[in-house]
Amino acid sequence: MIEKRIITAAVVFVLALAGVIALTVKQLGIGLPTCLTDVRPFLEGKVIDQAPKRYEIHYVARMWRFEPAEISIRPGSTADIYLSTADVTHGMQIVGTNVNLMAVPGAVNYARVTFDKAGDYLVVCNEYCGIQHHNMAARIHVTDKVAAVAAPPPAVLAGGRKILEDQGCTACHSLDGGASIGGTFKGLYGRKRELANGTTVIADDAYIRESIEKPDAKIVKGVDPGMPPLPVPPADITAIIEYLKTLQ
Numbered sequence: 001m002i003e004k005r006i007i008t009a010a011v012v013f014v015l016a017l018a019g020v021i022a023l024t025v026k027q028l029g030i031g032l033p034t035c036l037t038d039v040r041p042f043l044e045g046k047v048i049d050q051a052p053k054r055y056e057i058h059y060v061a062r063m064w065r066f067e068p069a070e071i072s073i074r075p076g077s078t079a080d081i082y083l084s085t086a087d088v089t090h091g092m093q094i095v096g097t098n099v100n101l102m103a104v105p106g107a108v109n110y111a112r113v114t115f116d117k118a119g120d121y122l123v124v125c126n127e128y129c130g131i132q133h134h135n136m137a138a139r140i141h142v143t144d145k146v147a148a149v150a151a152p153p154p155a156v157l158a159g160g161r162k163i164l165e166d167q168g169c170t171a172c173h174s175l176d177g178g179a180s181i182g183g184t185f186k187g188l189y190g191r192k193r194e195l196a197n198g199t200t201v202i203a204d205d206a207y208i209r210e211s212i213e214k215p216d217a218k219i220v221k222g223v224d225p226g227m228p229p230l231p232v233p234p235a236d237i238t239a240i241i242e243y244l245k246t247l248q
């Protein structure tokens with residue numbers, strides 16, 4: 001039954017490979033282009049300012065332009081991009097990022113991208129779509145000159161709690177003062193933290209942000225280090241901080 005063993009080995013190998021890819025994608029926080037089956041195609045292009053540095057962008061591709069043709073967002077922003085087509089199949093590549101989507105009739109495609117560097121990003125169609133194909137383009141201006149969203153809307157607060165749960169933070173941090181591996185989040189914000197190196201810090205925005213981005217930078221006295229670095233998008237960290245402020 002050598003064939004059976006070879007087939008089993010092949011299947012195991014493929015599964016292992018898929019697992020490694022999935023893990024890499026998760027660890028690096030890469031947004032893979034996805035074809036969404038639960039979102040209905042739309043015909044209106046728009047930018048939705050969801051939270052500070054968090055956008056949702058709806059692009060409609062059509063012969064031979066993208067809508068919206070020009071948008072401006074702030075540096076460091078993360079955008080959820082949804083793409084639909086009004087006619088034939090188009091492509092949508094944001095030059096200088098890893099976004100490279102297909103706009104397929106009847107479907108919506110999705111990618112998430114973070115614009116760390118300011119500048120003008122060119123959006124092009126890379127799927128031949130007719131005689132004016134080469135003129136099909138749009139621009140994304142990433143600039144500080146866009147007003148930031150002032151106060152985070154209430155949805156962000158609910159969002160902060162959901163992010164803590166989705167990211168698995170609540171496996172190690174309780175929200176109600178209960179004992180937990182990483183200590184409770186209740187009353188954390190604004191409290192004095194005694195560190196293992198003998199210094200003291202206040203748990204302010206910067207401290208919490210750093211604790212999430214670089215867990216080993218400051219270790220609380222008497223606590224075992226061991227918080228894993230998790231790829232939490234900056235806007236999600238903002239939502240987490242806003243939520244922690246309410247847990248007094």
Ligand code: HEC
Binds near residue numbers: 168169181
């Ligand atoms: C596997 C367990 C684990 C997970 C998951 C985890 N943490 Fe932690 N966390 C710890 C430990 C242990 C510490 C204490 C060590 C230290 O001070 O760095 C800590 C410390 C912290 C601190 C500083 C706390 C203080 O008392 O000053 C913050 C803020 C924090 N974590 C936020 C988060 C957030 C947000 C997430 C989810 C994105 C998360 N943690 C996920 C284990 C974890």
Ligand SMILES: [Cu+2]
Binds near residue numbers: 061062090127129
């Ligand atoms: Cu096109």
